[in-house]
Amino acid sequence: xxxxxxxxxxxxxxxxxxxxxxxxxxxxxxxxxxxxxxxxxxxxxxxxxxxxxxxxxxxxxxxxxxxxxxxxxxxxxxxxxxxxxxxxxxxxxxxxxxxxxxxxxxxxxxxxxxxxxxxxxxxxxxxxxxxxxxxxxxxxxxxxxxxxxxxxxxxxxxxxxxxxxxxxxxxxxxxxxxxxxxxxxxxxxxxxxxxxxxxxxxxxxxxxxxxxxxxxxxxxxxxxxxxxxxxxxxxxxxxxxxxxxxxxxxxxxxxxxxxxxxxxxxxxxxxxxxxxxxxxxxxxxxxxxxxxxxxxxxxxxxxxxxxxxxxxxxxxxxxxxxxxxxxxxxxxxxxxxxxxxxxxxxxxxxxxxxxxxxxxxxx
Numbered sequence: 095x096x097x098x099x100x101x102x103x104x105x106x107x108x109x110x111x112x113x114x115x116x117x118x119x120x121x122x123x124x125x126x127x128x129x130x131x132x133x134x135x136x137x138x139x140x141x142x143x144x145x146x147x148x149x150x151x152x153x154x155x156x157x158x159x160x161x162x163x164x165x166x167x168x169x170x171x172x173x174x175x176x177x178x179x180x181x182x183x184x185x186x187x188x189x190x191x192x193x194x195x196x197x198x199x200x201x202x203x204x205x206x207x208x209x210x211x212x213x214x215x216x217x218x219x220x221x222x223x224x225x226x227x228x229x230x231x232x233x234x235x236x237x238x239x240x241x242x243x244x245x246x247x248x249x250x251x252x253x254x255x256x257x258x259x260x261x262x263x264x265x266x267x268x269x270x271x272x273x274x275x276x277x278x279x280x281x282x283x284x285x286x287x288x289x290x291x292x293x294x295x296x297x298x299x300x301x302x303x304x305x306x307x308x309x310x311x312x313x314x315x316x317x318x319x320x321x322x323x324x325x326x327x328x329x330x331x332x333x334x335x336x337x338x339x340x341x342x343x344x345x346x347x348x349x350x351x352x353x354x355x356x357x358x359x360x361x362x363x364x365x366x367x368x369x370x371x372x373x374x375x376x377x378x379x380x381x382x383x384x385x386x387x388x389x390x391x392x393x394x395x396x397x398x399x400x401x402x403x404x405x406x407x408x409x410x411x412x413x414x415x416x417x418x419x420x421x422x423x424x425x426x427x428x429x430x431x432x433x434x435x436x437x438x439x440x441x442x443x444x445x446x447x448x449x450x451x452x453x454x455x456x457x
Contacts, residue, residue, distance in 0.1 A: 107259040107267075107304045108312040109252070109453070111197035112423035115190035115299040117160045117182060117274075123149055126163060130292075133167045137284060149293045153383045153404070157296030157411035159276045160186075169281040172338040176277065179215030183272040184224045186299035191225060191268055194301035200266065202229040205303075207258055207267035211240045211247035211415045213332070214273045214339065221272060244331060245379055246443025247271060247415030248300070252451055255304045256315040266305030271416035273297060278332070278339040291341040294382045296411030300419035308457060313426075313437055317366040317452035321358050322445055323350065331444035348384040351442060355392050358448045363438070366452040372436055375425055375453070376400050379418040379441035380407035389440075415443075431455045 127146055134142045159166055160182035187210070195202060208231065210222045220239035225231065236258075243250045251269040259265050275295035280288050304315070323329070329344040344350075351358075363369050376393065380386050380403045390400055406420045413420065418441050425431070437453035 104260045104263050105306065106314040106316055107256050108307055108314045109422065109426075110200075110303045110305055110307050110310075110312055111194045112300065112302040112419055112426050113190050113193035113197055114420055114423050115186040115193065115301075117158045117186065117297045119159045119162050120156065121159075121163055122156045123152070123154055126157075129163045129167045133281070134284070141284070145289045145293075148289055151383070152293040153386070153407055154294055154296070154411040155408045159297045160274050161276065166276045166279060167281070172336065175338060176215050179274045179277045180217050180221075182274060182297075183212065183215065183217070183221050183299065187221050187225055187270050187272050187301075188228050190299045190301035191229060191270060194268065194303045198303040198305070198307075200303065200305075202231050204266055205231055205235055205268050206262065206265040207236045207238065207255065209238045209240060209251045209255055209267060209269045211243065211251040211269065211271040212273055213241055213244050213247060213414060214275050214278050221270070242444065243415065244443035245381055245412070245414050245417070246441045246445070246447060246449045248418040249379070249439055249441040249449035249451060250320070250443075251415070252302065252304070252315065252439070253318045253320070253449060256318060259304055264306055266303065268301055268303050269419075270299065270301045271419050272299045273414040273416045275412070275414055278341065280335070280337055280340050282337070283340060287341055287343045290382065291343060294412045296413055298410055298413035298416045298420065300416045300423060302419055302422060311431070311433055311455055311457055313431070313453035313455050315451055316454045317362070319362050319450050321362070321448040321450065323354065323447065326350065326446040327444075329446040330442070347381070347442075347446075348388045350446070351385060352388045355389065358450070359438070359440070362450050363452065368436055368452065370396055370398070373398065373438045374435040375431060375437035376403070377418065377421045377425055377437060377439040378403040379421070380404065380412055381442055382412060385442070433457065
């Protein structure tokens with residue numbers, strides 16, 4: 095309680111910019127299907143047809159990858175895929191950070207914190223160490239690599255950033271989310287979990303810059319919170335195998351979200367002095383078609399939509415932690431928000447948990 099009182103007088107950090115960096119390889123879903131058929135050529139015909147229907151009905155029209163499709167579907171070692179991941183994430187991270195800094199009207203040396211989020215590969219040192227040298231960031235910049243947060247990592251990174259900035263008013267932070275889910279494809283895993291993840295995921299990187307800016311209308315982070323589903327740590331995540339990172343995704347995830355969606359959202363918004371009816375901009379991480387439908391069905395009776403989320407899913411697929419920052423970037427680029435508008439960011443990830451941010455657009 096004393097800490098909350100101390101923070102109450104501290105200006106809320108704003109999201110100054112959000113920028114995307116896309117991998118080199120791009121295919122429409124229909125162009126991917128021949129590779130899927132070849133990959134599953136020794137499987138029963140009924141199974142192959144089911145998987146192809148899954149791809150066509152996933153509401154992902156196109157996606158990007160750090161490697162061409164023939165390499166995605168070629169069985170290689172964990173070492174080889176992880177090497178591609180490390181190279182690509184460093185390059186994409188540099189691009190995203192440069193674009194976000196330019197949009198925020200900042201120079202690299204003006205950053206005080208850099209938070210890097212990823213769960214689809216392993217790098218030690220983490221990618222931020224390389225970006226410090228490439229962009230010549232300050233030698234005393236504070237680094238915070240975030241792993242193991244899965245799809246919720248982008249929102250979690252923003253939560254960590256705003257906590258740091260409220261403790262150090264006037265400081266600035268970059269949050270980078272860098273993911274290559276295609277690097278985690280398990281070539282001999284014919285489970286429906288692996289089929290679903292292959293059908294919905296794509297690669298991408300994004301960066302958001304947070305800090306003070308009294309001269310431009312930007313969303314300020316007015317509240318944040320995490321919500322943990324008790325006794326459900328194995329519903330979502332990865333298992334580390336000799337062949338790489340194997341997706342864990344319980345079929346009950348949409349049902350579990352549906353059963354607790356009001357508990358996740360309503361008390362949190364009430365604490366902020368708001369409500370679902372008052373939210374103008376819903377920025378939701380698209381975990382997949384069924385999860386999108388679950389949230390959409392809850393909001394539709396209120397006249398609300400998650401059209402930005404659905405648009406990002408169609409254009410890019412689920413890029414794990416980076417996806418929520420793509421939704422954020424699209425929202426900022428459209429410039430439809432007015433002073434006083436309220437926004438809600440929401441994502442789900444391993445734990446099993448939900449991450450929430452309450453935004454208000456202000457000068």
